[in-house]
Amino acid sequence: MLTISLKDKITIAKKAASIITEGSSVVLGAGIPTKCLKFLNDKDCWVIYETGIIGACPFSCGTETIIDASRKKIGLREGGSIFDSAFIFSLIRSGRIKNAILGALEVDLSGNVACHATHTRLWGYGGSLDIYSYVEKKIFVIPQRRFVSKLSIPVSGKHIADIVVTENGYYEIK
Amino acid sequence: MPHEVVSDFFFDVDSCVFLIGGFGGTGVPMKLIEMLARSKSKNHTIITNDTGTKKSGIYPLLKNGKVSKLICSFVGQNKEVEAYLSDIELIFLPQGSLAESIRTGASKIKGFHEKILDNYRHTESIYADYSLVKAAKADIYGNLFYDGTDKNFNPIMLMAGKETLVEVDKYPVKLKLHERMMPGIYVDYILKR
Numbered sequence: 001m002l003t004i005s006l007k008d009k010i011t012i013a014k015k016a017a018s019i020i021t022e023g024s025s026v027v028l029g030a031g032i033p034t035k036c037l038k039f040l041n042d043k044d045c046w047v048i049y050e051t052g053i054i055g056a057c058p059f060s061c062g063t064e065t066i067i068d069a070s071r072k073k074i075g076l077r078e079g080g081s082i083f084d085s086a087f088i089f090s091l092i093r094s095g096r097i098k099n100a101i102l103g104a105l106e107v108d109l110s111g112n113v114a115c116h117a118t119h120t121r122l123w124g125y126g127g128s129l130d131i132y133s134y135v136e137k138k139i140f141v142i143p144q145r146r147f148v149s150k151l152s153i154p155v156s157g158k159h160i161a162d163i164v165v166t167e168n169g170y171y172e173i174k
Numbered sequence: 175m176p177h178e179v180v181s182d183f184f185f186d187v188d189s190c191v192f193l194i195g196g197f198g199g200t201g202v203p204m205k206l207i208e209m210l211a212r213s214k215s216k217n218h219t220i221i222t223n224d225t226g227t228k229k230s231g232i233y234p235l236l237k238n239g240k241v242s243k244l245i246c247s248f249v250g251q252n253k254e255v256e257a258y259l260s261d262i263e264l265i266f267l268p269q270g271s272l273a274e275s276i277r278t279g280a281s282k283i284k285g286f287h288e289k290i291l292d293n294y295r296h297t298e299s300i301y302a303d304y305s306l307v308k309a310a311k312a313d314i315y316g317n318l319f320y321d322g323t324d325k326n327f328n329p330i331m332l333m334a335g336k337e338t339l340v341e342v343d344k345y346p347v348k349l350k351l352h353e354r355m356m357p358g359i360y361v362d363y364i365l366k367r
Contacts (some may be wrong), residue, residue: 051323064322076220084329086277123250129268
């Protein structure tokens with residue numbers, strides 16, 4: 001699979017974080033979305049990870065095991081907390097979390113998203129379907145080449161993406 | 175008070191349903207998984223969030239042919255397991271549905287209706303013969319303390335199994351009231367790492 005440079009990843013993450021209102025709450029997915037954490041932290045946002053964290057920060061301090069969706073060690077912001085999986089998904093499904101920044105294998109111009117499989121490999125949905133179903137604003141951060149006119153791999157959800165951010169720009173999907 | 179896990183615990187338990195805690199390789203009861211993988215038992219249904227990593231996850235169970243059915247939300251992080259998945263029945267649940275069906279199973283609620291994307295569907299609760307979970311510390315009463323995000327699926331899985339086995343790093347230790355995250359009444363067996 002073609003890779004994207006770290007510099008481009010940071011550009012995308014910074015742009016996506018700039019869309020989020022200061023102080024609001026955001027679910028971050030695995031991959032490029034985890035790079036948004038630093039920028040969201042600067043905006044005093046509450047970052048939620050499906051690993052159980054409410055209020056993540058990029059710096060690991062203290063002795064507890066705290067990991068993000070990409071299994072990287074991170075920390076808790078002031079006032080942050082950790083709960084179990086059922087609790088976190090109840091929270092995500094409650095509608096209180098208004099924003100999600102997510103990765104995907106492909107997103108097309110109609111906002112259809114592919115994230116769970118290619119024609120040769122199967123990943124599974126993870127927590128993506130819960131987030132697609134219950135979070136208001138879904139921002140997808142993907143390399144430009146994955147933003148396609150029509151999906152070439154199996155669709156995971158139709159008309160899901162509200163905004164797509166790539167290294168080249170920012171697209172609102174109507 | 176909980177009993178200690180003996181090494182041939184799973185010797186003659188065929189065709190059982192196991193809940194196994196962990197998320198992406200963290201909070202995984204690896205010693206218990208290895209014990210089950212080494213046993214003579216077979217034909218099990220495994221319910222776990224994901225297949226973890228090669229070193230930390232259910233890989234030994236797949237490799238040793240213990241699994242006939244796997245219910246999970248994600249298998250993508252672990253390339254090693256791919257070869258084994260075609261031989262077993264594989265069922266994907268959205269992670270929130272998986273978590274909720276374990277929680278309702280623990281409360282003996284039969285199932286629930288939920289909306290996934292634009293469709294309403296009925297999801298059956300999950301019940302299991304055994305729960306294999308990981309905690310950081312336990313006191314002599316089996317009260318458990320979890321370390322950070324190692325918590326993940328472990329508390330709800332502990333509640334949903336008929337018999338529960340907990341793998342802990344430190345046992346027995348004294349736990350202060352605020353450290354007792356799960357009551358020992360749920361804990362049948364303890365294995366010290």
